Amino acid sequence: MRKKFVAANWKMYTNRVGAQQLAADVVKGLAGDDRVTVALCPPFPYLAFVADAVKGSKVVLGAQNMYPDKEGAFTGEVSPTMLLDVGCTHVILGHSERRHKLGESDWFINQKVRSALAAGLQVILCVGETLDERKSNQTDAVLDRQLTQGLVDVAAADTPRLVVAYEPVWAIGTGHNATPEQAQEAHAFLRRRFGQIFSEKAAVALPIQYGGSVKPDNAAILFAQPDVDGGLIGGASLKADSFLAIVRAGIS
Numbered sequence: 001m002r003k004k005f006v007a008a009n010w011k012m013y014t015n016r017v018g019a020q021q022l023a024a025d026v027v028k029g030l031a032g033d034d035r036v037t038v039a040l041c042p043p044f045p046y047l048a049f050v051a052d053a054v055k056g057s058k059v060v061l062g063a064q065n066m067y068p069d070k071e072g073a074f075t076g077e078v079s080p081t082m083l084l085d086v087g088c089t090h091v092i093l094g095h096s097e098r099r100h101k102l103g104e105s106d107w108f109i110n111q112k113v114r115s116a117l118a119a120g121l122q123v124i125l126c127v128g129e130t131l132d133e134r135k136s137n138q139t140d141a142v143l144d145r146q147l148t149q150g151l152v153d154v155a156a157a158d159t160p161r162l163v164v165a166y167e168p169v170w171a172i173g174t175g176h177n178a179t180p181e182q183a184q185e186a187h188a189f190l191r192r193r194f195g196q197i198f199s200e201k202a203a204v205a206l207p208i209q210y211g212g213s214v215k216p217d218n219a220a221i222l223f224a225q226p227d228v229d230g231g232l233i234g235g236a237s238l239k240a241d242s243f244l245a246i247v248r249a250g251i252s
């Protein structure tokens with residue numbers, strides 16, 4: 001059985017003291033329980049502080065983005081080696097806010113995915129359709145494109161370090177989460193496609209998170225779907241209590 005994986009995407013929220021406190025509260029609340037894998041993804045400036053706060057615990061550290069190159073004249077960017085250097089094991093790539101607000105293409109996201117995997121990071125690759133795309137029955141086509149193009153030239157040997165997050169854009173930060181049936185349908189589709197790209201074995205092992213308005217009161221039913229292996233949590237991850245309640249919903 002796949003272990004549930006719940007990641008906190010703090011986006012551009014918190015401050016130094018608040019981030020340290022939130023991380024400390026999550027670590028304390030989990031009290032060493034690692035039945036669910038838990039990752040915290042703070043803004044770049046707080047990564048090192050949160051790394052300290054989770055040191056010695058089972059909570060892992062992730063970044064919300066990175067640039068594909070190891071180093072170079074890329075003002076304002078952060079490389080995979082820098083993320084590793086401050087203690088990250090994970091990186092979120094292709095988040096819909098980066099796709100839609102910052103114009104990231106499938107090609108660029110694929111460069112990042114390959115670079116992150118080559119550096120030794122674990123990748124949470126986000127995919128998801130907009131409301132217009134869902135209404136015009138393009139959900140499968142969009143998920144197929146984002147998954148396939150995001151994974152161009154990824155080696156089968158690297159698939160154990162991949163996580164896919166299904167995040168319907170219309171559900172992110174809106175309070176309108178996908179129904180458990182909608183989530184299950186999309187997750188099953190993504191797993192099937194992943195199996196066609198790599199192998200049945202890789203698909204069975206792939207963790208697929210759901211993201212989009214996951215809250216303590218809907219997490220359990222979403223996580224109970226056979227192909228939903230946890231969540232990528234935005235708003236509800238900014239309070240230790242609600243985030244911990246969501247993590248606990250993943251304990252089976």
Ligand code: PGA
Nearest residue numbers: 172173212213233234235
């Ligand atoms: P939300 O965000 O939980 O606030 O909807 C999820 C995400 O964007 O990862």
